[in-house]
Amino acid sequence: MQASEERWLIVAFLLPTVAFMLLLLWYPFLQGVWMSLHRWPFMGDPEWRGLGNYTAFVNAEYFWVALQSTLIYSLSTVFQLAIALVAALVLKQRFIRWRTLWRGVMLVAYAMPPVVVGAFWLFLLDPGLGMVTHYLIGWGILEEPIYWFSDGSWAKWIITFVATWTFWPFMFLILLSALQAIPDSHYELAEVYGANLWQRFRHVTLPHLWSALLVVIILRLAFNLAKIDQPFQLTGGGPGYETSILSVLVYRFAFMSGDFGMAFTVGIFLVVFTLVLILPFAWLFQRQFRPGH
Amino acid sequence: MSDRATGFQRVLAYAGLIALLAMVLVPYSYIVVTAFKTPGEIFEVTWIPEELSVDAWREVFAINEFHRYLWNSLLAGVGCAVLSLLISVPGAYVFARKNFRGREVLFYLIVGTLIFPFILLIVPITITWIQVGLYNSIVGLLIAFQIFAVPFSVWILRGYFARMPRHLEECAMVYGCTQFQAFYKVMLPLAKPVIVSVAFLSFLLGWNDFLFSNMLTTGDGPRTASVAIYVATAGGERIEWEVMMVMTLITGIPPVILYMIAQKHLSRTFST
Known part of the structure; x- marks a missing residue:
């Protein structure tokens, strides 16, 4: 039996968080689910369709194209992780001079709003006047400019690249913090036992890093899949549907065709898709660390 | 480990650092350079502006x-x-x-x-x-x-x-x-x-x-x-x-x- 004082504290403390969650997240979300079951034109009367929107979406010609580009775009999480891990391991070393300065430098891409970084890469990759094309042709790697943002086979990789360049410092930030917390004595001990570089990474670094690794993978997968501003800014979802990752597709339906029913259908599908990608990592995370125990 | 890092480890780490800095700083420096260019020079790929301009600022x-x-x-x-x-x-x-x-x-x-x-x-x-x-x-x-x-x-x-x-x-x-x-x-x-x-x-x-x-x-x-x-x-x-x-x-x-x-x-x- 809890003291009544404690019960009051629980209720009072939970109230803002729970009220917020219901009003700002779950209410609009469930409203969206409801809308996805209708034909719901902008400025028009909704009409019940049941699961009609969903079958229409799955059978649409752009369905597989959009799904493929979404998968490629979510690969960005892997690239971000690779860069962030290297950066964190390097900038943890004590013998590196001016470490603090370099750590700040690593952060500049993430410190700028993503649309700003997007605009900048639009400039750098411009086929006519951009730096990248200029050098690639100058060095004889390319014969003629590539239209990165409108060439179907390049565009989805380019938006993935820009996302990687923009967002990897978030992972770096958290991984470096986790690395810094590993006591030196652990490494010294490992050295006494004659562990080599790989063994020290495998048996000292990795176990300490595990929790942080899972956190950044889960967070970035979720954030990347919800990204809309930057990929939309770079390609507008085109050419055709080549770079219409699911979140961009939501935007296209909602704000360009005014078809809220379809927009929310794609949105709900995206939620399920994200959930499927994240679940294995969430399961690993829960297994190794149970809060409150 | 840090104090007694081997030469190999140092080379590896500095190589990594240089690669990372290049990845971040080459595009970023180009922003800085561009910020001081005159509108006419924007479309030439140069690293040292012919004429420094603070008009943009x-x-x-x-x-x-x-x-x-x-x-x-x-x-x-x-x-x-x-x-x-x-x-x-x-x-x-x-x-x-x-x-x-x-x-x-x-x-x-x-x-x-x-x-x-x-x-x-x-x-x-x-x-x-x-x-x-x-x-x-x-x-x-x-x-x-x-x-x-x-x-x-x-x-x-x-x-x-x-x-x-x-x-x-x-x-x-x-x-x-x-x-x-x-x-x-x-x-x-x-x-x-x-x-x-x-x-x-x-x-x-x-x-x-x-x-x-x-x-x-x-x-x-x-x-x-x-x-x-x-x-x-x-x-x-x-x-x-x-x-x-x-x-x-x-x-x-x-x-x-x-x-x-x-x-x-x-x-x-x-x-x-």
């Missing part, structure tokens, strides 16, 4: 009134951080350290919303904001930011509170603290690292946001720097790249400075 403040947008961004970042702490800290504390029925379910209902695409919520939110008069106001913007700030703050805060020693509150209460005082006087000061970290990360979310700032504000409202920059690029026929690069540079500085301040706390927060 003057234009950013005198004509574009960029300081106005920067101020809005600052309000958005700081406000987002403060509000998300106010909403998440008490909840996360209770989720981590009190037992009650439905705890896990409620917790996952909050953290699970991390996977909601924000774009999905923006239509209902915009409609509601217009109805209740929060549209085009800084308060409305700050509340909307909580959609992505709160779930992730609650998650990080709860993890930290849960790792704190088990009987802290009981000890405090033995010394005569009430439940609330135990939280306020003992737990909160001990949780300073995670509070600073969450504040910093929430600040970044508010400072960098484009989607909500763009949808929920208009030109004469509390428009933030990121939207102002976007508008500057998406608008006319000819993009003034040099002006854009100046705005980009300025907007990128405050988060880096804040990171330098928050670094120590971040490393305490994300250790296992």
Whole structure:
């Protein structure tokens, strides 16, 4: 039996968080689910369709194209992780001079709003006047400019690249913090036992890093899949549907065709898709660390 | 390991550092160079401008009134951080350290919303904001930011509170603290690292946001720097790249400075 004082504290403390969650997240979300079951034109009367929107979406010609580009775009999480891990391991070393300065430098891409970084890469990759094309042709790697943002086979990789360049410092930030917390004595001990570089990474670094690794993978997968501003800014979802990752597709339906029913259908599908990608990592995370125990 | 690093290890680490610096700094330096070019030279790929020009810098403040947008961004970042702490800290504390029925379910209902695409919520939110008069106001913007700030703050805060020693509150209460005082006087000061970290990360979310700032504000409202920059690029026929690069540079500085301040706390927060 809890003291009544404690019960009051629980209720009072939970109230803002729970009220917020219901009003700002779950209410609009469930409203969206409801809308996805209708034909719901902008400025028009909704009409019940049941699961009609969903079958229409799955059978649409752009369905597989959009799904493929979404998968490629979510690969960005892997690239971000690779860069962030290297950066964190390097900038943890004590013998590196001016470490603090370099750590700040690593952060500049993430410190700028993503649309700003997007605009900048639009400039750098411009086929006519951009730096990248200029050098690639100058060095004889390319014969003629590539239209990165409108060439179907390049565009989805380019938006993935820009996302990687923009967002990897978030992972770096958290991984470096986790690395810094590993006591030196652990490494010294490992050295006494004659562990080599790989063994020290495998048996000292990795176990300490595990929790942080899972956190950044889960967070970035979720954030990347919800990204809309930057990929939309770079390609507008085109050419055709080549770079219409699911979140961009939501935007296209909602704000360009005014078809809220379809927009929310794609949105709900995206939620399920994200959930499927994240679940294995969430399961690993829960297994190794149970809060409150 | 650091003191007795082998030569091989040093070479490896410095090679990695150089590669990383090149990846970040080559594009970034080009922003800096471009910011000092004259409009005519923008379209030539050169690293040393023939003529140094500060016209772009003057234009950013005198004509574009960029300081106005920067101020809005600052309000958005700081406000987002403060509000998300106010909403998440008490909840996360209770989720981590009190037992009650439905705890896990409620917790996952909050953290699970991390996977909601924000774009999905923006239509209902915009409609509601217009109805209740929060549209085009800084308060409305700050509340909307909580959609992505709160779930992730609650998650990080709860993890930290849960790792704190088990009987802290009981000890405090033995010394005569009430439940609330135990939280306020003992737990909160001990949780300073995670509070600073969450504040910093929430600040970044508010400072960098484009989607909500763009949808929920208009030109004469509390428009933030990121939207102002976007508008500057998406608008006319000819993009003034040099002006854009100046705005980009300025907007990128405050988060880096804040990171330098928050670094120590971040490393305490994300250790296992």
